[in-house]
Amino acid sequence: MIRYALLALLLAWLLLGGLLSPHSIAEPHWTRLFAGADFAHAHFLGNDAIGRDVYVRVLFAARVSVLLGLSGALVALLIGLSVGILAGWFGGFIDQLLMRGVDVLNALPLVFLLLLLMALFGRSLGLIVLAAGAVLWLDFARIVRAQVLKLKTLPFIEAARLLGAPTHRLLLVELLPNLRRSALAYLAVLLPKVILLESFLSFLGLGVQEPFASLGGLIADGAIDMESQPLLLLAPVLVLGLLILSVRSFSARWADQQP
Amino acid sequence: MSLIIEGLSVARADGAQTLSAIDLELGQGQSVALIGESGSGKTTLGLAILRLLPMGLKQVGGRITLNDVCLSSLSDDAMRAIRGRRVAMVFQDPQASFMPVCRIGAQAQAILRAHQRLSKAAMREKISARFIEVGLPEPEQIMAAWPHELSGGMRQRVLIALALLNDPEILIADEPTTALDAVHKAEILALLKRLQARRGLSLLLISHDHAAVDALCTQKILLRAGQIVERASADWQSGYALALANARPLLPETRARLPTLDDPAPVPKAARQALGENVLRVRGLKVRFGARGWFKPAPAPTLHGIDFELNAGEVLGVVGASGSGKTTLGRALVGLQAISGGELHWQRAAPDRLSRARRVQMVFQNPYASLNPSLTVGFALAQALRLHAPALTRPEREAEVLRWLNAVGLKAEHRLRHPAALSGGERQRVAIARALCVQPAVLVCDECTSALDVSVQAQILNLLKDLQAALGMALIFISHDLAVTGFLSDRIMVLERGALVESGPAASVLQSPQSAAAKALLAAVR
Numbered sequence: 001m002i003r004y005a006l007l008a009l010l011l012a013w014l015l016l017g018g019l020l021s022p023h024s025i026a027e028p029h030w031t032r033l034f035a036g037a038d039f040a041h042a043h044f045l046g047n048d049a050i051g052r053d054v055y056v057r058v059l060f061a062a063r064v065s066v067l068l069g070l071s072g073a074l075v076a077l078l079i080g081l082s083v084g085i086l087a088g089w090f091g092g093f094i095d096q097l098l099m100r101g102v103d104v105l106n107a108l109p110l111v112f113l114l115l116l117l118m119a120l121f122g123r124s125l126g127l128i129v130l131a132a133g134a135v136l137w138l139d140f141a142r143i144v145r146a147q148v149l150k151l152k153t154l155p156f157i158e159a160a161r162l163l164g165a166p167t168h169r170l171l172l173v174e175l176l177p178n179l180r181r182s183a184l185a186y187l188a189v190l191l192p193k194v195i196l197l198e199s200f201l202s203f204l205g206l207g208v209q210e211p212f213a214s215l216g217g218l219i220a221d222g223a224i225d226m227e228s229q230p231l232l233l234l235a236p237v238l239v240l241g242l243l244i245l246s247v248r249s250f251s252a253r254w255a256d257q258q259p
Numbered sequence: 260m261s262l263i264i265e266g267l268s269v270a271r272a273d274g275a276q277t278l279s280a281i282d283l284e285l286g287q288g289q290s291v292a293l294i295g296e297s298g299s300g301k302t303t304l305g306l307a308i309l310r311l312l313p314m315g316l317k318q319v320g321g322r323i324t325l326n327d328v329c330l331s332s333l334s335d336d337a338m339r340a341i342r343g344r345r346v347a348m349v350f351q352d353p354q355a356s357f358m359p360v361c362r363i364g365a366q367a368q369a370i371l372r373a374h375q376r377l378s379k380a381a382m383r384e385k386i387s388a389r390f391i392e393v394g395l396p397e398p399e400q401i402m403a404a405w406p407h408e409l410s411g412g413m414r415q416r417v418l419i420a421l422a423l424l425n426d427p428e429i430l431i432a433d434e435p436t437t438a439l440d441a442v443h444k445a446e447i448l449a450l451l452k453r454l455q456a457r458r459g460l461s462l463l464l465i466s467h468d469h470a471a472v473d474a475l476c477t478q479k480i481l482l483r484a485g486q487i488v489e490r491a492s493a494d495w496q497s498g499y500a501l502a503l504a505n506a507r508p509l510l511p512e513t514r515a516r517l518p519t520l521d522d523p524a525p526v527p528k529a530a531r532q533a534l535g536e537n538v539l540r541v542r543g544l545k546v547r548f549g550a551r552g553w554f555k556p557a558p559a560p561t562l563h564g565i566d567f568e569l570n571a572g573e574v575l576g577v578v579g580a581s582g583s584g585k586t587t588l589g590r591a592l593v594g595l596q597a598i599s600g601g602e603l604h605w606q607r608a609a610p611d612r613l614s615r616a617r618r619v620q621m622v623f624q625n626p627y628a629s630l631n632p633s634l635t636v637g638f639a640l641a642q643a644l645r646l647h648a649p650a651l652t653r654p655e656r657e658a659e660v661l662r663w664l665n666a667v668g669l670k671a672e673h674r675l676r677h678p679a680a681l682s683g684g685e686r687q688r689v690a691i692a693r694a695l696c697v698q699p700a701v702l703v704c705d706e707c708t709s710a711l712d713v714s715v716q717a718q719i720l721n722l723l724k725d726l727q728a729a730l731g732m733a734l735i736f737i738s739h740d741l742a743v744t745g746f747l748s749d750r751i752m753v754l755e756r757g758a759l760v761e762s763g764p765a766a767s768v769l770q771s772p773q774s775a776a777a778k779a780l781l782a783a784v785r
Contacts, residue, residue, distance in 0.1 A: 156629050
């Protein structure tokens, strides 16, 4: 019950939290540098180094992080599922090729890979999503491959084959639905991972660019001014923590309830 | 010490009751048996006592008291202290009851640690003592073994020893002998009896095996569809109980249909109508697994020199002990196993995948694995129809699905169920419907009743017989059970070590078997 309430509350806040505040994300208030909370003027969490409203910035940053997390996780799931199914189902040379590819990618340091992509293609939100997906699918591909190896020997696959089902139908109708539990469970792992990864990139200054912000960027900025205005650090940290907590507990539960 | 169950009811989330108003009393040192077909709720009752009901099932009424303590009022922690310590359970599948990646010793220690604080040495000593008690003379070896290294009989013994580790007062044994062959079964039953006498253990035996129950228990409770039908201490009285005992085919089988619970006295066997034209000719069929290596001779073929013919409308029984190659023969016929020699000559040419599918279909042995767990029954059947009758509109296809469900004795409501919500017999009916809805010329049934209860087996055998007569397809029925095969078949082939050792009309094979293999199989069902 608590996990539903928490998730509902977070979603409602992400969607409607903007209604509470009249301020915009980039608007500076020069009289309120590092000011504390001021409810009379709807600065619920105070203002940052150039007087921007912290509440609004955290809200926008949380939206950006959730969207990036979801799309990054979906990209990773999609690549992982495709590679895992192809490798597990066809076996032999294809399996060797794909899995050794996974090994090679696994051996490369993740950050190096990301920096390489950033250097080649410049910084953009879309690229961050792709980059996160592109480095996080490796483990999932292995999980899927192992499951497919097991599933493909079961009689229901043989029965469908005997009925004359073409390969694409075997994969999509018979195999794929049986992988949704793992996919959901892994989504629970991936989502926070992507959010954390983006936060880490923003922390390095490679993520979402000003005036927009992501939770990681806010935390990085907040850490600098931690002593003069602790809310700058605490607010985004708290939101990130709650987001990850609720997504994890919720989607793990969701995966368990699949038939 | 006594376990008392009063008016226990368990219901599914949709309100359907899987157990209703069960009363049961198990006193110190008593042994009570729960008997029933699969789906009768006997395992559910065992799980309800331990409060381990699976998701979707809930106790909705009644109380379970252990020494005047109501179990449903206990906190989870208090319940955990009872589970394994005072009431222990031996689960049905000995293979699945072990963690495959831990040695037996480590698993035993975990069970001890859940309830007691003991030193390592004390734990080892206790575990050894239990292993010796259940007739495992070398406990050190067992502790160091992995679960997969144990044989079926040893696994069952180890499981019993693990259940007894914390000296429980009550042991619930769920089908402890089902997975075992006749010899091991007798040993395990004797062991349970000995343990019960020596420890004053109260035993709740869950089984569908009437002989096993008679050997072990003083009180028997017969469950049907979640209700108690009869309590007995010696012979059964009710018609249902006697019908269960009668559902097995007898030799020589003279009945046209087997007696089932709905139809206890079917009409006698009629003469078979004339057979149709030839559909399949097999010449010198050979299957060999593995190839000759550089330094290794070629392995012996699994099947060799198989010759036979099959006519339309004929039922051909294939019998043999395990390892005789009968399953391989079935798989080779449907094309799931590549053949290494000989030829399969089908009357009907099949240039593409779909016409091959309409030539021969198969019903598999294990109904739990032959249906896709993620798809509803209706969707699975619709898939088959979508492939083979793409011209059908959606409502026509739905109607066709219903027609096939009816043909195999299922109802419209089954269309929306997942396989997990079906009993073994219902699943096998779905598998039969799926195979037949493409209207194959030949249907291969590979041990398709061996995973089912006898009464369900009788229903499935009758169904196959009816469908075969109605649709006129040829049926190849593969089984290790000569009585079952004799009931269905016009002709029987006996396989031994990959070779065809005997073949002839069913009546003559059953009455005067020539080969040693046929005689042995016949002795096993007498």
